[in-house]
Structures are given as structure tokens and as C-alpha cells.
Amino acid sequence: MAACRVSPVPPLQWFGATYVELFRNAPLSVLMLLFVFGLTKAGVGPYSFFASAIVVLSIYTSAFLAETFRAGINTVAAGQAEAARAIGLTFPQTLGIVVFPQALRTVVGPIGNLFIALIKNSSIASVISVLELSKRSNLLIDQQGVSPIPVFLGAAVAYLILTLPSGFLVGYVERKVSIKR
Amino acid sequence: MNRPTTRGRWPLAALLLILALIAGACGGDDDEPTVGANAEPPATKPTFPQGTAMAALQTKGKLTVGTKFDQPLFGLKNPVTNKVEGFDVEIAKIVAQAIFGGTLAEAESKIEFVETVSANREPFIQEGKVDMVVATYTINNARKERVDFAGPYYIAGQDILVKSGDTSIKSVTDLNGKKVCSVTGSTSINNVKEKAPQSDISTSFGTYSLCVEALADGRVQAVTTDDIILLGFIADNPGKYQLVKAPFTTENYGIGMKRGDDAFRTFINDTLEKSYGNGAWKKAFEDTVGKSGQQAPQPPKVDRYTAGAAAGSSTTTTSTTVR
Amino acid sequence: MTSPVLADALGPRARRRVLVASIISGLALVALLGLAGKRLADNGQLTAEKWRFLTDPAILKFLGRGLVATVKAAAVSMALAMAIGGVMALGRLARNAPVRWLSGIYVELFRALPLLLLIYFAARALPRLGLDLQAFWYLVFGLVAYNSAVLAEIFRAGILSLDKGQSEAASSLGMTYWQTMLLVIVPQALRRMVPAIVSQLITLLKDTSLGFVLPYEELLRQGQVLGEVSAFGRPLLQAFVTVAAVYILVNFSLSRLARRLEIRQRRRYSAGSISVGGVEDLAVVAAPGAKP
Numbered sequence: 001m002a003a004c005r006v007s008p009v010p011p012l013q014w015f016g017a018t019y020v021e022l023f024r025n026a027p028l029s030v031l032m033l034l035f036v037f038g039l040t041k042a043g044v045g046p047y048s049f050f051a052s053a054i055v056v057l058s059i060y061t062s063a064f065l066a067e068t069f070r071a072g073i074n075t076v077a078a079g080q081a082e083a084a085r086a087i088g089l090t091f092p093q094t095l096g097i098v099v100f101p102q103a104l105r106t107v108v109g110p111i112g113n114l115f116i117a118l119i120k121n122s123s124i125a126s127v128i129s130v131l132e133l134s135k136r137s138n139l140l141i142d143q144q145g146v147s148p149i150p151v152f153l154g155a156a157v158a159y160l161i162l163t164l165p166s167g168f169l170v171g172y173v174e175r176k177v178s179i180k181r
Numbered sequence: 182m183n184r185p186t187t188r189g190r191w192p193l194a195a196l197l198l199i200l201a202l203i204a205g206a207c208g209g210d211d212d213e214p215t216v217g218a219n220a221e222p223p224a225t226k227p228t229f230p231q232g233t234a235m236a237a238l239q240t241k242g243k244l245t246v247g248t249k250f251d252q253p254l255f256g257l258k259n260p261v262t263n264k265v266e267g268f269d270v271e272i273a274k275i276v277a278q279a280i281f282g283g284t285l286a287e288a289e290s291k292i293e294f295v296e297t298v299s300a301n302r303e304p305f306i307q308e309g310k311v312d313m314v315v316a317t318y319t320i321n322n323a324r325k326e327r328v329d330f331a332g333p334y335y336i337a338g339q340d341i342l343v344k345s346g347d348t349s350i351k352s353v354t355d356l357n358g359k360k361v362c363s364v365t366g367s368t369s370i371n372n373v374k375e376k377a378p379q380s381d382i383s384t385s386f387g388t389y390s391l392c393v394e395a396l397a398d399g400r401v402q403a404v405t406t407d408d409i410i411l412l413g414f415i416a417d418n419p420g421k422y423q424l425v426k427a428p429f430t431t432e433n434y435g436i437g438m439k440r441g442d443d444a445f446r447t448f449i450n451d452t453l454e455k456s457y458g459n460g461a462w463k464k465a466f467e468d469t470v471g472k473s474g475q476q477a478p479q480p481p482k483v484d485r486y487t488a489g490a491a492a493g494s495s496t497t498t499t500s501t502t503v504r
Numbered sequence: 505m506t507s508p509v510l511a512d513a514l515g516p517r518a519r520r521r522v523l524v525a526s527i528i529s530g531l532a533l534v535a536l537l538g539l540a541g542k543r544l545a546d547n548g549q550l551t552a553e554k555w556r557f558l559t560d561p562a563i564l565k566f567l568g569r570g571l572v573a574t575v576k577a578a579a580v581s582m583a584l585a586m587a588i589g590g591v592m593a594l595g596r597l598a599r600n601a602p603v604r605w606l607s608g609i610y611v612e613l614f615r616a617l618p619l620l621l622l623i624y625f626a627a628r629a630l631p632r633l634g635l636d637l638q639a640f641w642y643l644v645f646g647l648v649a650y651n652s653a654v655l656a657e658i659f660r661a662g663i664l665s666l667d668k669g670q671s672e673a674a675s676s677l678g679m680t681y682w683q684t685m686l687l688v689i690v691p692q693a694l695r696r697m698v699p700a701i702v703s704q705l706i707t708l709l710k711d712t713s714l715g716f717v718l719p720y721e722e723l724l725r726q727g728q729v730l731g732e733v734s735a736f737g738r739p740l741l742q743a744f745v746t747v748a749a750v751y752i753l754v755n756f757s758l759s760r761l762a763r764r765l766e767i768r769q770r771r772r773y774s775a776g777s778i779s780v781g782g783v784e785d786l787a788v789v790a791a792p793g794a795k796p
Contacts, residue, residue, distance in 0.1 A: 008522050009522055015529075027748075037395075042544050124620055148625075159616065167615075260733060263566065304631055416734075
């Protein structure tokens with residue numbers, strides 16, 4: 001999508017921009033409900049709720065990733081691309097071999113954070129009946145009559161086990177690869 | 182990112198448009214049409230002994246009722262009038278009329294409806310957030326340990342909704358190996374699991390509409406809840422769905438209230454019985470559930486169980502099943 | 505929108521190629537949309553009956569009330585989250601070690617938990633602890649807990665992004681630590697943080713939609729109830745589309761605003777805005793040299 005937005009082909013640019021703006025600005029919960037029931041009406045699927053949740057989470061996160069990549073590409077000094085073109089590289093080559101690898105180093109931190117956000121966002125899949133951690137916690141309370149406080153504390157610890165180490169890892173990698181200027 | 186900033190004044194215009202929409206929503210809240218100018222005689226304002234819940238409510242001038250806002254036929258917020266409408270609402274109005282007197286419409290103005298969902302009805306009563314709950318609320322023994330019930334004012338049975346032409350499901354036991362949907366936090370799904378242990382009950386949503394969508398898509402083979410709710414979906418989508426018509430539970434809809442206030446409970450039971458006799462109950466049914474093509478049944482017999490008595494001896498299976 | 509950096513001005517051959525690619529990709533997109541549209545129409549999702557609710561002023565008002573509730577929850581949450589976030593950010597930069605640790609734990613903890621879990625916790629566990637509130641406040645509780653932690657990080661990064669000379673100069677004038685912070689550092693940092701804060705506001709606004717699980721009568725919940733109304737043919741999907749469109753319109757406008765603020769500020773102060781971890785809306789990557 002990021003490649004679409006910086007490509008010289010206008011329909012691809014529009015498509016990339018529309019995609020990013022639509023999915024970045026709509027709440028994930030609305031997107032989940034809309035896609036799970038809307039896509040089947042458009043003749044796609046039906047897929048399982050789990051698979052649908054994966055698709056929506058991917059689409060949603062990819063919109064943010066596209067913006068991050070684009071911002072990253074813009075941070076690469078103009079001279080890099082000019083030099084690449086000067087030695088005769090084509091647009092895909094310029095982007096793929098020269099600009100993108102450099103951009104990646106700038107955006108590794110934000111991307112890591114997006115993945116952590118993704119872990120947390122997976123909880124929203126509960127609204128489309130995916131039996132993930134949050135939904136199971138609620139079922140425990142509703143059907144087994146377990147007191148909510150220990151259930152939620154347990155679920156919170158489980159999420160922390162997933163997100164906190166990832167956060168430290170992202171911070172570490174970011175410090176390692178960041179470009180010293 | 183060095184794009185010229187002059188382009189795109191229109192997001193501002195869009196914001197203004199939205200602000201206008203908000204202003205419109207805030208401004209004209211009071212011009213709702215008053216509906217139901219029925220020619221029924223206003224009841225005189227009754228008097229109650231000091232210290233009863235009825236007297237307290239009368240003094241306060243307000244009755245807080247928990248009901249569903251998303252349950253067609255029983256309690257659904259009408260977006261046009263912004264009022265909750267349905268059979269549960271009519272029953273609450275009958276009770277309010279008995280407390281405050283006046284016409285049903287006047288009684289309605291004294292009610293504050295609070296949205297309850299299946300999972301939070303007992304807590305709302307216990308915490309005193311509502312004076313009573315009228316919300317397709319099935320009387321059962323587990324709940325009786327936490328709240329009291331007046332009524333029942335309606336008897337439903339749990340049934341199964343399938344796609345038209347699906348002959349593979351004839352009773353609840355046929356649900357073994359099938360995917361069944363119900364709403365989050367309802368007890369209906371537990372009944373299925375009991376009677377059809379091999380059924381797949383992993384699918385649940387916040388509303389039955391989403392369950393029915395899942396049924397339409399073929400993601401589940403059946404939706405289960407009380408027959409009267411399922412009939413509403415059949416009426417709205419002619420020819421698409423059918424009821425299995427093999428109810429496997431009896432659901433006595435009662436009015437939930439705080440535990441231990443026998444005077445209040447007796448009063449509501451008396452009120453219900455009076456409404457059975459004078460046609461108010463029948464009219465309430467015909468104005469709401471009846472619109473989906475249902476004939477008004479015989480009203481059920483109210484169950485004046487002894488509160489605090491060992492739960493289990495009382496109710497839930499007695500009165501004749503009507504449908 | 506083409507980055508001038510990535511491609512030369514096109515020559516005649518390249519221009520022809522772009523034209524061909526444009527036509528092909530354009531046709532492919534149109535065909536895809538057309539196919540989806542036809543399938544939807546076949547399923548009866550595009551009939552006038554299903555969309556009639558959009559022409560009823562009462563329904564628009566009904567949805568408008570949902571939007572008001574959404575904005576109200578967002579505004580209250582944002583104000584509280586800013587206040588608590590500010591305190592936490594100053595706490596993390598305080599010289600007193602226990603204060604630093606406590607605010608550090610608060611920030612790291614709530615930043616790492618899913619918002620939905622916090623909302624569920626508020627709605628289901630707080631009443632057990634004797635805190636009995638309306639659905640609105642449960643939603644606000646969850647939103648504030650999460651967003652105050654994120655905003656604290658934004659504030660902290662903003663403060664750290666300032667040149668050290670600022671605080672040194674203030675100290676040399678004889679200002680105390682708190683005077684330095686409040687009179688010199690925070691006002692300058694605040695200016696740099698504006699785009700990041702607006703971005704976070706967009707995220708928060710989207711997240712209010714999670715209130716529909718409580719249920720709190722915000723936009724998504726109103727849409728869901730609208731989808732139950734027989735009189736309009738139970739337009740469930742149509743209601744969701746409408747709700748999504750409103751959110752997109754509001755948030756798109758806000759994000760444009762954020763971008764404009766950022767560009768203006770870059771011009772005026774020629775200082776980069778800050779980049780912060782944990783922000784979902786990271787359209788802003790730190791300009792080189794402005795990294796905290």
C-alpha cells in the first residue's frame with residue numbers, strides 16, 4: 001500500500017490513499033462487524049469468525065503500517081534516491097534496493113509498537129464471537145459464575161506477559177538499528 | 182510530507198457539517214410527538230400506607246424500570262420517537278399507572294427506563310439502580326436467590342430458528358454436531374448444552390440480529406432463544422426462516438425486584454391480575470407482540486410464592502403452556 | 505502525491521507506460537467494485553427500503569444523539585486523560601525515585617493492556633468493589649486509564665525533546681526545579697506535542713465505540729439498535745456502513761487538522777515533532793535530529 005501511494009500511477013495512488021484513510025479512521029469494532037457480515041453479502045466467504053478477525057486485523061494494521069512506511073520513506077534523504085536513479089535504477093529498484101532498506105531502520109520502532117497494538121487489538125475480535133482471552137474471561141463470569149475480579153486480573157497478567165516483553169524487545173532493537181546522525 | 186497546505190479546505194467544511202448535525206440533535210429534543218392518546222379513563226391517584234415502596238415511589242414521582250432497548254416486540258428503542266416500545270414497556274406502564282394514577286400515557290411519563298442487558302439485570306436490582314426489571318426476564322430458582330419476582334405476565338418457551346427448508350433439525354437433540362448461536366450472557370445456551378451435549382455453542386453475539394445474520398450466512402445452523410423473540414424475525418423476513426416448533430423449556434417472564442419486599446410484590450401481582458381481568462393486558466399484547474401476527478394467549482396465572490422459602494418448591498412449571 | 509524524490513520527471517515512453525498501467529489498474533479496480541456491488545444488490549442489500557432510514561430526519565437525529573454521546577465521552581475522557589497523563593509524565597521525570605517508579609509502573613501497566621479489557625474490568629469488577637456508576641463512567645474509566653498512560657509518554661517525550669540548554673539557563677537564573685518545568689520547559693514542549701496529541705484524540709474517539717458492549721448509547725450502539733427496527737427493514741449492515749462513514753469523516757477531518765498543525769509548526773519553529781512509542785496513529789515519524 002505504501003508503494004501504491006508513492007507510485008507514479010494515479011489510480012494506484014488513489015486506491016492506496018483511499019484504503020489508508022478509510023481503514024485508519026474507522027473504529028476497529030465497526031470494521032469487524034461490517035466485514036464479518038458484509039463480505040458474505042458481497043459474495044466472499046463465509047469464512048470462520050476467527051479467519052475474518054485475522055483478515056480485519058491485518059487490513060486495519062496494514063493501513064497504519066502503510067502510513068508508517070510512507071513517513072519512513074520520506075525521511076530518507078532525497079540524494080539517496082537521486083543517486084540511485086543516476087546510476088540507472090528503475091522506480092521499483094530505487095524503492096526496493098535503496099530507499100526501503102534505509103527507511104526500515106527509521107520505522108522499526110513505530111512498527112514494533114504497531115505489532116504490540118495488534119496484540120491488544122485482538123481483544124476486539126470478541127465482538128464477532130472469537131473466543132479469545134477477553135471473551136473467555138466474560139464467559140467464565142457469565143456461565144461459571146466466577147467472580148470477575150480474579151478473572152480480569154488473570155487476563156490482565158496474560159496480556160502483560162505478551163505485551164511487556166515485546167515492548168522491551170522493540171525498544172532494544174530500535175536502539176540497536178537506529179541510525180546515528 | 183511537504184505537500185502544499187492550501188489544498189483541502191473541505192475537511193473544515195465537513196467538521197462544520199458534523200457540528201451542525203450535533204447542534205440539531207441537541208437542540209430539538211423536546212418536540213417529540215405525544216403518542217397514544219387513547220381514550221381510556223384516567224385512574225384516580227391511589228393512596229398507600231406510609232412506609233411502603235409504593236408510597237415512597239409516589240412521593241418521589243418517578244419509577245425506574247430496567248428493560249431491554251434492543252429487543253424487538255418487548256423493549257426496543259424507537260429511533261423515530263426515541264422512546265422504548267414493546268410488551269415489557271406496556272407492562273411497566275400498567276404498573277406505573279397503578280402507582281401514580283392517571284392515564285397510561287401519563288404513567289409512561291413518570292417512568293425512567295434504564296437499559297439492562299441479560300448479564301446485568303440482577304446486579305441492577307441488587308444495587309438499587311432500578312426499582313424493577315421488566316426485560317424478558319425468566320423466573321428461575323438461581324435468580325430467586327438474588328432477587329424476587331412478581332408475575333409471570335407471559336410464558337414463552339425456548340425454541341430453535343433455522344433456515345427455511347432445513348429439515349435436519351426437528352428437536353433440540355438434533356442440534357448435536359450443529360452450530361448454535363445465542364446472545365452473550367443469556368442462559369438459553371446452557372439449556373442447549375444440557376440437552377444436546379455435542380452441539381457447538383461457541384458462537385454468541387451482543388444481539389439476536391447478529392445471530393440471525395450468522396444463520397443467513399450459513400455460519401451457524403440454528404439460533405436459539407424464546408420462541409416469541411424468534412417469531413419476530415420470521416415476521417420481518419417472510420419465507421427466510423422457520424421455527425422448529427419444539428419448545429424444550431418453559432420461560433416464565435416475571436418482573437424482577439429487590440428481594441424481601443413482599444408488600445411491593447403483592448401489589449404488583451394484584452396489579453397484573455387486575456390487568457388480566459380488565460383487558461389492559463390483552464391490549465398491551467395486541468399493540469406490541471400481536472403486531473407480528475401473534476394471537477393474544479390466555480394470560481398466565483401469577484405465582485405468589487413464599488419468598489425465602491427453600492427455593493425449588495415453587496413455580497416455573499405450573500401454569501398451562503400457552504402459545 | 506508522488507514524492508518528487510523517487511522518480512524523475514517522466515519521459516515520453518515512461519509516460520505512455522504510466523498511462524497504460526493507469527488504464528489497466530483503473531479498470532481492474534472498477535471491475536472489482538462493480539462485482540462487489542452486483543453481489544450486494546443480488547443479496548438485497550442495496551434496495552431503497554434498506555437505506556430509507558437515511559432520509560428520515562428523526563433517524564438522523566437519533567444517530568446525531570449517538571454522535572453527541574460519542575463526542576461527550578471522548579471529550580471528558582480526553583480532558584481527564586490529559587490531566588492524569590500530565591501528572592504521570594512529570595512524575596516520571598521527578599527527582600524523587602519512588603515517585604518515578606510509581607508513575608513508571610502506572611504508565612507501563614496501562615499502556616500494555618487492551619482497552620476493551622479495561623472497560624470490561626470497569627463495568628464488571630468495579631461494581632463488586634462498591635463503585636456503582638453509569639455506563640458512561642465505566643467507559644470513561646477505561647478510556648482514561650489507557651489514554652492517560654499513552655499521553656504521559658507523549659508528554660515525557662515532548663519534554664525530553666527540548667534542548668538541555670533551556671533547563672540549564674533556567675537553573676542559572678535561580679529558578680527552582682518546578683519553576684523551570686512549569687514556566688520554561690512545559691510551555692515549549694506542549695507546542696511540539698500538539699500533533700501527537702491530536703493523533704491520540706483520534707484514536708480515543710475511535711475507541712469510544714467500544715462503549716457499545718456496555719451498552720453506552722454512543723454512535724455504534726445507536727447504529728446497532730437502528731439495525732433492529734422492522735419499520736426500516738432491519739438495516740443492520742446499512743447502519744454499520746453509516747456509522748463507519750461518520751467516524752471516517754470526523755477522524756479524517758481531525759487528522760488533516762493534525763497534519764496542518766504539524767506543518768505550520770515545523771515552518772515556524774523549524775523543529776521536528778516528536779515520535780512516541782505506543783501511539784497507534786503514528787503518521788508522524790521524528791524528523792532526523794529531533795529524536796528525543
